[in-house]
Amino acid sequence: MRKIGVFVCHCGLNIAGTVDVKRVAERCAEIPGVVHSEDYSYMCSDPGQNLIAEAIEEKDLEGIVVAACSPTMHEPTFRAAAEAAGLNPYQVQMANIREQCSWVHPDDEEEATRKAEGIVGAAVEKVRRDEPLVPHEIPITKKAMVVGGGITGMQAALDIADAGYPVILVEREATIGGRMAQLSETFPTLDCASCILTPKMAEVGRHPLIELMAYSEVEEVSGSVGNFRVRVRQKPTYVDWDACMGCMQCQQQCPSEVESEFERGLGTKKAIGVDFPQAIPNRPKIDPEHCAHLRGDFCWLCSRSCPVDAIDYEQEERIVEEEVGAIVLSTGYDMLPQEVLGEYGYGKYPDVIDSMAFERMKSSSGPTGGEIRRPSDGEIPKEVVFIQCAGSRDPDKGQSYCSKICCMYTAKHATLYHHSVPDGQAYIFYTDVRAGGKGYEEFVQRTVEEDNALYLRGRVSRVYPEGDKILVKGVDTLSDENVEIHADLVVLATAVTPRTDAREMARIFNVGTDEHGFLNEAHIKLRPVETTTPGVYVAGAVRGPRDISDAAAEASGAASKVAMLLSREEMETDPLIAEVDEGDCSGCLWCVAACPFDAIEEKYLTRRVGDREVSRRVVEVNVGVCQGCGACTVACRDGAMNLKGYKDEQILAEVESICLIAGSQQ
Amino acid sequence: MKLTRHGLHSEMIEKIERISGEEISKCYQCGKCSAGCPVAQEMGTLPHRVVRHLQLGQDERAFEAEAVWFCTSCHTCESRCPKGFDLSRVMEALRAVLLRRGEAPVRPEDLPAELFAAAPQQAIVSCYRKYVS
Amino acid sequence: MKYGYYPGCTLHQQAEEFDVTTRESARALGIELEELDSWQCCGAVFPLATDAVINLAAPFRALAAAYEAGVELVTVCAGCLNVLRRTNNLVQNDDETRDKLVDFVEEDYAGEGRVHHLLELLRDEVGFESVSERTKRDLNGLRIAPYYGCLLLRPPDEMEFDDAEDPQILENMLAGIGAHPVSYPLRMDCCGAYLPIGELEERRNRAAVAVMRSASAAGAEAIVTSCPLCAHNLEQCAQDVPGAEMLPVLYFSQVLAYALGLDADSCGLEPDGLHAGVCEKIGIGEVK
Known part of the structure; x- marks a missing residue:
C-alpha cells in the first residue's frame, strides 16, 4: 500500500x-x-x-x-x-x-x-x-493576436511587437483608435488626446511586425495556449483597400449624409469615408445601410470620383484563418443606453447630452470645431449642469458599480468649459468625488478654486425643458436644500458598461464574465491580466471601468505576459488529459462528438491475421489540444476513455470513501 | 450628538425596519429622493435627512420631522432611487408607530362638515388611513 | 369579453359622471362590464406597513370574488387600480400574508386573477386605432393636458401601467379621439393627495397648483385625469390660481364617451358652467 x-x-x-x-x-x-x-x-x-x-x-x-x-x-x-x-x-x-x-x-x-x-x-x-x-512538450506558435484596437490594444500590440514577436491586431471598426480617438483633452494634464494618440496609431500602422486587420471580427477560436486557431471575419468595406490611396475624393462626392455614432449624434458623416481624418488605416468604407447605390438607387458618385477605381460594390466578406500562440482581449467599453434614465430626458431633449458628446464638442476636429454650443440652437451655454453617477452606483436601474472615470472627466469638462466660456458657470452634482490617482485630487481642487466650478453634493431627480432653458431639480445635501438650476446645457456622466456583445465574445474565447458582462481575470489582485484560459489575456476597460493610464499599464502587463510565453521554444502541457485504452475502444466515435475542443480523431489499427490484414477503428487523443474536461470519459460506452488523474476507479473510490465516512458518522 | 453602538441599533430602529421591510443602511444618502419630492417644500426636514436620523439612531428626531406627515406616498422617490430603497415605506412605518402611540395629527371630529359633502370618498378614506388610524 | 367592473366608492358618489361615461364608453367599444355583486371600499391607499394585513382584507375580498365569478376585474379609479393591483401582486408573491388573508377572509385565492384599467384594455385589447374608428364626434383638436399623477404609474415595477417617466397611454387615447394631447412636465407629479384634507397646516396645496400652472402654461384648454382625488385637488386650485390659468378638469372617460357619441349632458359636460370653453370648442350637440 x-x-x-x-x-x-x-x-x-x-x-x-x-x-x-x-x-x-x-x-x-x-x-x-x-x-x-x-x-x-x-x-x-x-x-x-x-x-x-x-x-x-x-x-x-x-x-x-x-x-x-x-x-x-x-x-x-x-x-x-x-x-x-x-x-x-x-x-x-x-x-x-x-x-x-x-x-x-x-x-x-x-x-x-x-x-x-x-x-x-x-x-x-x-x-x-x-x-x-509527466507533462507533454509541444511547440509554440510565436505570434500573438490582439483583439480590439483602442489605446489598450494598440499599446499591447506595440509592446509585443517591440519584443520581437509578430502581432495581428483585429479591430471591429474601420479604424483603430477606439474611444480615445473621440476624446478632446485628457486628465490630469490636459494633454490633447489626439496629440498623444495619433502618433501611436501611426506607429501601429507602420510597425513591420504588426498586421492590422481592421473592420474584422473574430468568429471562432479553437486550439489552446501556444497554438490557437482563430477564424476572423473581414467585413466588406466595398473599397479595395490595397488599391485605394486614401485621397477621400469619394467621401467628398458622396451625397448621403447620416448621423454619426462617432460624433455621438452631434454631427454627420457620409455613407462612404472615414470617421475622422487621422484614421488608421486611412481607408474609407461604405456604410451599406445608407449608401444610395447599395440600397438600389442610381448613384455612382464615389465610384466615378475614385482615381484608382477602388470602389467595389460587389465586395463580399472574407473568412481568414490565423494561428497564434497567445491572445490579448482589449475590446473596451460602451456607455449606458440612453433610455435607462427617463427622468433626465436623455435622448428626448437635445440640450441634454452625455459626456462623450461633450468630448466631441470640445474636440477641435469635432462637429462644432471645438466650441461648446447648445445642440438645439447653437448658442454658447452660460449655465452648464454636469450630473455625475448617471446610472452608476445604481443597482436598481443602472449599474451597481462606480464607473471610476466620471469624477475626473467631469472635473476636466468643467475646467475646459471655464477655459472656453470664462463668464459661464459650471455646476457639478456629485455623490462622492473619487479622485484617487497621481495628480487627480489636485486637479479637482484646481477645478473648484481656479475654474470656478460649483460642486453640489447630491443627485438630480428630474430634468425638463422650461422655456428655452432646461430646469434641473437637484439637491445639495450639504446645505440640506433642494436646488433648481435653469441650465442651458446638461451633461450626463453616463455609466461605463460592458460592450453589448461582451458575453458572446467571452464565450468565443472561453473566458468568464462577471455579473455585468465585464471579462473576468484569473485573480483580481495577483493575476489581473491573465484569464482562467491559459494563453488568453485581458487588458483595459474590457475588465471594468478604467482610465487611460490604467488601461495602458494593463496593456503593457498583458504584453509582457505574452512575451514571456512566446519567448519559450516549447511549452509543457498539463498531463491531466484524456487517455484511451485502445484495447477496449470499439471505435464508436461518441467521444469525438462529445469533445468540445476537437481533440479526438479516429485512427485505424492494422494487424495481420494469417495472410489477411485486419483493420480496426479506434480513437486517438491530441495531447496538444485536449483540455482535460472529461466529457469524452462520460460519453465512452466501453469505459475505454479515462482522464489521467481522474480515472473512474479514483472517482468511485472517493465516492465510496465519502459514503463510508458519512455512514460511520451517523 | 452622542453616538453609541446601542443607540445605532436600538429596538426602535429595528422596529421601523421590521414594519417598513426596508434596511435603513441600504440608503447611501445621495439625496435623489429629496431632489424629486413634490412636497419637499412643505417638509421642513428633507426626506433623505429623515433616513439619516435613523441611520444615526436618532429615531425621535425622525418622528418629530413634519416630513413624516407630509409624505403623500407618491413613490417618486422610490421609483428613481438608485438603491431601490422604498422611502415611502419608511415614512409609513414612522407614521404607523406614531398612530399606534395615539399621536394622530388629525381628529375626525375636527374635520369640517362641508368637507364630507365636497371631497371625494377616496380622499376622506385616504386621509383617515394616513392620519387617523 | 365580459369583465367584472369595480367602480369604487367615489364613482358611486361624487364622481358619478366618471362611472356613467366609463360604462357608456365600454359599451360603445364592445367591452361588457358587469359590476361585481358585492364589493367594499378598497381602502383608497395601499398599506405600506408590512404588518397592516387587515387593510388588505377588502381588496383581497374583491379580487377573490371576481376570480370566483370567473371574470377579470376592470376599474378606472387610479386609487382602486393601485390598491387592487398591488394587493394582487402581494398575494401572488408573499405566502405568509396570503395565508393570513385566506384564513381571515375565508376565500381561497392565490392571486390568479387580473386587474385591468379600462385604458389598458383600449390599448392592448381593443387598440386605439379601433377606438378611433368608432368615434362619432370629432373633438376638434381640443388641447388636452393628460394628467397621470402617481397612482397609475408608481411603483413602476408593480403597476406596469406605462413608462413611469414618459407615459403615452393617455396621449395616444386622446390623439385617437381627435383631441390634441399637450405635453407638460408635471404630468406625472403628485397632486398633494390627501394633504389638503387633513389640513395639517394652513398651507395651500402648492403641489396641485404647480401641476395646474404647468398644464396651463403648455397651452392646454382642459386637463383629464383618471383619479377623483387628483380631480378634486386640481379643482380646488381655483382659490389660488387666477381664472385665466385655471383649466376645467375632466375624467378621461368624459371626453372618450363624448367622442363615442354620448350626449353632453350624460357626459357631465356643462356648456353653461365650468366647461363652457371646452364645449364651445368641441361644438356640443353635433353628432356626425
Missing part, C-alpha cells in the same frame, strides 16, 4: 476558526496507508512547505493530500514543493476545506469538521491511486 501524507492547513482562522483541524489530522492518521498526518497554521508559507518536504523525504511518501484552500491559488505551490522534495507533482491532491467547507458553514463547527473529514478522506483515496505523470 502506498504511503500517504496528510497536511491540514489552519489558514489562520479561515479554516481553524470553524473546523477542528487537529481532529481532522488525527482522524486521517487512522486511515490505512496514511503514515503521516499533521496540521499547521499556514501550509503555503515557507515553514509550511518545509514541513511537507521533510515528511516526503523522511517517510518516502508516495502521495500527499494538502487540506487547505481551493486549488486555484496554491495547487501550483504545493506541487512545486513536492517536486523539489522528490515526489511527482501529480501525486499531490488538494482537499478544499476552506471555500467548500469552513467558509460556507461558519456557524456549525461539528458539521464543518465532519464534512472536512469526509473531504480529506476522499482525497486520500484519490491520491493513493494517482500515477506519476
